[in-house]
Structure formats: C-alpha cells, structure tokens
Amino acid sequence: MVETEVEARGQPSGENLRRLRTLLAELFMFDRADLDFGIYRIMNLRRKEIGRFLDHDLLPQVHEALGMVAAGERHAAEVELRTLERELRDDGIDPQASRRFRELEARYEVQPDLASTEEEVCGHLVTFFRRYYKEGDFISLRRYKEDVYAIPYEGEEVKLHWANADQHYVKSAEHFRDYTFLVPDGRRVHFKLVEASTETNNNRSQNSNEWRFILTDKDRVAEQGGELVVRFEYRPDPDGRKRDELNAESVEQVLADPATADWKGALAQDVRPDGATEPLA
Numbered sequence: 159m160v161e162t163e164v165e166a167r168g169q170p171s172g173e174n175l176r177r178l179r180t181l182l183a184e185l186f187m188f189d190r191a192d193l194d195f196g197i198y199r200i201m202n203l204r205r206k207e208i209g210r211f212l213d214h215d216l217l218p219q220v221h222e223a224l225g226m227v228a229a230g231e232r233h234a235a236e237v238e239l240r241t242l243e244r245e246l247r248d249d250g251i252d253p254q255a256s257r258r259f260r261e262l263e264a265r266y267e268v269q270p271d272l273a274s275t276e277e278e279v280c281g282h283l284v285t286f287f288r289r290y291y292k293e294g295d296f297i298s299l300r301r302y303k304e305d306v307y308a309i310p311y312e313g314e315e316v317k318l319h320w321a322n323a324d325q326h327y328v329k330s331a332e333h334f335r336d337y338t339f340l341v342p343d344g345r346r347v348h349f350k351l352v353e354a355s356t357e358t359n360n361n362r363s364q365n366s367n368e369w370r371f372i373l374t375d376k377d378r379v380a381e382q383g384g385e386l387v388v389r390f391e392y393r394p395d396p397d398g399r400k401r402d403e404l405n406a407e408s409v410e411q412v413l414a415d416p417a418t419a420d421w422k423g424a425l426a427q428d429v430r431p432d433g434a435t436e437p438l439a
Contacts, residue, residue: 159160172273174280175220179212181287222275228270235266341424346385351392370395379415386421388412 186208195276201208239262242252252261309319324326352374374389382386397403413422 172277172280174277174284175217177284178280179216181284182212182216185287188357189276201353220279224272224275224279228272232266232270235262238262239266341421342427343424345421345424347421347425348385348387350387350389352389368395368398368401369393370399370401370404371408372404373411379412379417380415386418386425 242259242262246253246256311317339347341347369392371390371392374391378389412418413425
C-alpha cells in the first residue's frame with residue numbers, strides 16, 4: 159500500500175494522513191496502473207513521480223508548511239508581547255500585574271502541537287475530497303440531510319442554483335471502450351463493452367441502483383483469432399449487488415465457460431502492475 163513506505167522509514171504518520179494518502183492514491187488511479195489508454199496512460203507515465211510525492215514528499219511538505227505557520231504565529235505573539243511590555247513599563251506598571259500581559263506570555267510559551275494540527279488539516283482535506291468524489295466520479299454529494307442540498311445564500315432577491323453548480327470535474331465517461339491486456343503466456347484478452355449507456359450529463363443518480371459492469375447474457379465469452387473476447391454491459395443492477403460480488407461472479411462465470419477451456423491456467427494468474435504473477439485467491 160502507498161502509506162507503508164513512509165511508516166517504514168520511521169516518519170510520524172497519523173490516521174488522517176494515512177487516509178489522505180490512500181485517498182490521493184485512489185484519485186490518481188493507482189489501482190488502474192495497468193490500463194494503457196487515455197488519462198490512464200498519462201497517469202501511468204507519471205506513476206513514479208506521483209508515488210514519490212505520496213511516499214516521500216507529502217509529509218515533509220506538510221511539516222514545512224505548518225512549521226512556517228506556527229513560526230509566524232509565534233513571532234506575531236512575541237511582537238505583541240514585547241510591545242505591550244514596553245507600553246506598560248513606560249506607564250510605570252509592572253507587566254506581571256497586567257492580566258493581558260500574562261495571557262500573552264502564557265500563549266507565547268506554549269509550544270505548538272504540530273502533530274495535532276497536521277491531523278486536523280489532513281482530516282479536513284479528506285472530508286473535502288470525499289465530499290466531491292465517489293467511485294471515480296467527481297460529483298457534489300449531499301451533506302445536509304437526505305434528499306436536501308445546502309446551498310450558499312447571502313440574501314439575494316433571486317438566487318440561481320443548479321445541481322452541479324459546485325462541481326469541479328466530471329469524467330468524460332466511465333471506461334466506455336475496449337480494455338485489452340496480455341496474460342502471462344503472451345496471449346491477448348479483450349474486455350468489450352456492448353450496449354453501454356450513460357445518464358444525462360454523465361451523472362449517475364444517487365437514488366437509483368448503482369451502475370455496474372455485468373457480463374452479457376448471450377455470447378459473453380468467445381475465442382476469435384487466438385484471442386479471448388469477454389463482453390460486458392454497463393447498466394444498473396436490478397438486484398443491487400455490490401461491485402466486489404459482481405466481479406467475483408464474473409470471474410467464476412468466465413472461467414466456467416467452455417470457450418475458456420484452454421485459457422484457464424493463464425486467466426487464473428493475477429498480473430500485478432510490476433509484471434509479476436501469482437495465483438488468484
């Protein structure tokens with residue numbers, strides 16, 4: 159996992175920072191590093207740079223930024239404290255007799271808790287990204303209560319608002335194109351999407367069943383020219399099954415299909431991004 163390298167090097171790592179690194183790895187599509195088209199190809203080319211940032215550069219940059227803020231606040235407190243002390247002495251007043259001076263002095267002497275601040279900042283970042291990201295979509299999620307949106311309103315006579323007013327990015331499509339990969343023995347496998355469809359503006363309704371990749375009912379697996387073709391549909395699942403459950407069923411059905419009789423040994427190997435293989439559990 160992305161976070162293990164930082165922790166192994168002995169650097170402090172809180173729970174929220176770990177969650178932030180994991181979420182950023184998901185946003186950067188590290189789990190799709192084997193895809194070789196479109197945005198996935200670009201992210202794959204930058205995989206090492208992104209990984210280095212998450213594993214080695216992120217935490218030091220957080221330390222540096224928060225350290226600068228803490229140093230600035232401490233300097234401002236010192237200036238305010240010394241200015242007040244000088245004014246009190248000019249007026250012939252013992253600084254320790256001033257309640258304001260004692261409060262400033264106590265605040266100045268307290269060392270900032272950078273670890274807690276880091277956790278708080280990382281927690282806010284996780285909340286922000288989670289608020290706009292869900293399973294590959296960058297959408298505005300409800301955060302007031304069920305079926306109600308909280309919108310910014312400053313007393314205008316007329317307020318224009320729309321469902322995706324604060325939407326930062328909508329992906330161009332799910333992954334509506336063929337996905338091709340090589341099995342360990344060098345043969346080629348094609349995942350082909352048939353009868354794919356998207357909802358208006360490419361936004362999936364949160365109140366309907368989640369859309370899933372489901373094997374077609376007919377001609378789902380075929381061998382063509384020495385290459386294996388597996389056909390999927392992208393549609394709501396009327397049974398409301400979870401993605402992992404559907405994926406497990408798809409694997410079972412593909413391996414059980416007569417067309418894969420000569421492919422089972424190769425398909426039963428899990429190909430990792432580093433090219434290594436291991437039997438599927």
